[in-house]
Amino acid sequence: MTPPAEAGSGAGAEAGAAVGADVGAELGSGGVVGTEGVGAAPREPDAKAPAQERRLHFLTPLRRAWVPIAATIGIVAQQGENVTDWVTAVSVALRVLALAALVLVFGVYGFLSWWFTHYAVTDTELRIRSGLLFRRTAHIRLDRIQAIDVTRPLLARMAGVAKLRIDVIGTDDKDELAFLAEDEAVALRAELLARAAGFAPAEAVVLGEAPERSLLRVAPRDLAVSMLLTLSAWAALAAGLAGPLVVWWLSASPWAALVTLLPLLGAVWKGTAGRFLAEYDWTVAESPDGLRLDHGMLDRAHETVPPGRVQTVRIVEPLLWRRRGWVRVELAVAGSKNDVLVPVATRAAAHAVVARVLPGVDLGGLVFEPSPRSGSRWVVPVWWKGYGLAVSEDVFAARHGRLCRRTEIVPHAKVQSVRLSQGPWKRTRGVADVHVDTGANATVTARLRGAAEAADLLRAQAARSRTSRAAARPDRWMT
Numbered sequence: 001m002t003p004p005a006e007a008g009s010g011a012g013a014e015a016g017a018a019v020g021a022d023v024g025a026e027l028g029s030g031g032v033v034g035t036e037g038v039g040a041a042p043r044e045p046d047a048k049a050p051a052q053e054r055r056l057h058f059l060t061p062l063r064r065a066w067v068p069i070a071a072t073i074g075i076v077a078q079q080g081e082n083v084t085d086w087v088t089a090v091s092v093a094l095r096v097l098a099l100a101a102l103v104l105v106f107g108v109y110g111f112l113s114w115w116f117t118h119y120a121v122t123d124t125e126l127r128i129r130s131g132l133l134f135r136r137t138a139h140i141r142l143d144r145i146q147a148i149d150v151t152r153p154l155l156a157r158m159a160g161v162a163k164l165r166i167d168v169i170g171t172d173d174k175d176e177l178a179f180l181a182e183d184e185a186v187a188l189r190a191e192l193l194a195r196a197a198g199f200a201p202a203e204a205v206v207l208g209e210a211p212e213r214s215l216l217r218v219a220p221r222d223l224a225v226s227m228l229l230t231l232s233a234w235a236a237l238a239a240g241l242a243g244p245l246v247v248w249w250l251s252a253s254p255w256a257a258l259v260t261l262l263p264l265l266g267a268v269w270k271g272t273a274g275r276f277l278a279e280y281d282w283t284v285a286e287s288p289d290g291l292r293l294d295h296g297m298l299d300r301a302h303e304t305v306p307p308g309r310v311q312t313v314r315i316v317e318p319l320l321w322r323r324r325g326w327v328r329v330e331l332a333v334a335g336s337k338n339d340v341l342v343p344v345a346t347r348a349a350a351h352a353v354v355a356r357v358l359p360g361v362d363l364g365g366l367v368f369e370p371s372p373r374s375g376s377r378w379v380v381p382v383w384w385k386g387y388g389l390a391v392s393e394d395v396f397a398a399r400h401g402r403l404c405r406r407t408e409i410v411p412h413a414k415v416q417s418v419r420l421s422q423g424p425w426k427r428t429r430g431v432a433d434v435h436v437d438t439g440a441n442a443t444v445t446a447r448l449r450g451a452a453e454a455a456d457l458l459r460a461q462a463a464r465s466r467t468s469r470a471a472a473r474p475d476r477w478m479t
Contacts, residue, residue: 051120061110150302212287226344229320240264311440332440371448375429412468
């Protein structure tokens with residue numbers, strides 16, 4: 001069957017606040033096109049027979065009970081001494097009774113949030129209903145699905161459950177089903193992708209997960225060494241150690257130093273150990289539904305880079321990596337927050353993976369022309385040598401940076417607009433910048449080009465983008 005063409009734009013709608021909206025709501029804002037009031041019958045977007053509704057995993061209430069528990073802990077922490085006085089003023093029996101009442105309330109909350117949450121798959125959409133007092137229904141159109149990821153946090157892996165996260169075009173947040181049995185999550189993901197590709201419902205259910213072929217695996221040793229050779233990680237660590245000491249010396253207050261230390265430690269953790277845990281055992285595999293990324297030591301994630309929807313590819317080459325020939329590959333995908341394709345790999349291996357994302361593009365064959373010396377060296381002294389531009393039949397590529405070199409590649413078909421900018425100082429030196437905007441709200445800039453060259457580049461790039469969009473393949477699943 002021919003897959004349906006992508007049409008329309010997703011809309012977001014947020015249901016009412018308060019506890020009623022929270023009961024049973026484990027959903028983002030993406031893909032919601034309708035909500036229901038108290039007592040209202042569910043709205044059916046199509047005239048076909050209603051699909052069979054399913055519930056989440058029976059362990060889900062245990063996780064959802066943490067919402068009121070966290071709120072209670074926050075209140076207790078805020079009141080502090082008052083809570084201590086209240087507790088000491090009552091007898092032991094009343095304390096036990098109050099604790100039992102809280103456990104009962106939390107348990108009932110978790111159970112009701114699970115009982116009133118259902119999901120169903122129709123020919124055209126995934127429908128998720130939730131809420132006890134304030135009913136909320138998310139209608140996620142299958143032809144607007146950008147990606148479907150399966151994530152397994154540490155405790156979820158121990159319990160044999162997984163979370164299904166759904167990227168929808170035109171939204172910033174992801175809808176999610178948390179939690180499903182691992183086998184059920186994988187089967188539901190395969191079914192949704194098959195339906196989005198245009199397969200008949202009967203075929204979509206039995207197709208199962210598409211086969212995959214391994215392309216790349218990042219060894220943990222290489223990942224650890226790459227972080228040790230990253231200057232930004234050492235700079236963050238130095239700031240985390242020196243910042244609190246300077247604050248302590250200037251203020252003579254250990255509390256001020258502690259307040260400074262905590263956020264710095266968080267930043268250091270995120271850029272070092274936290275990043276290592278998240279990118280551990282990174283594997284890239286190719287399948288009909290896109291490139292599959294599996295990674296994580298404690299929390300295991302299974303993500304998909306959708307075919308044909310990559311707007312920009314960025315090749316990052318830190319200074320200390322170049323001797324080893326290592327690079328990092330990052331992506332910009334419209335409506336998706338999956339921004340890493342390869343955390344570290346040799347240049348040849350990374351180029352081979354990028355060739356699967358941008359078919360027909362030979363990154364090794366790009367020849368970068370540096371910015372003209374005559375005008376650029378007065379606008380950006382020394383660092384002007386890091387700027388370069390390459391334009392091929394398929395892509396527009398700009399390079400910048402000397403210590404950490406970044407090369408950004410945009411397929412001509414993904415260019416939304418082209419702009420030229422030139423400040424007063426640049427006008428006197430005869431140079432200008434050319435900006436290329438993409439559908440992922442990102443901009444690739446060819447800086448410090450000659451004024452005449454920039455004007456010609458502006459007109460030529462607009463023409464290339466127009467003709468490339470007309471000849472581009474449709475962005476569809478499994479095609």
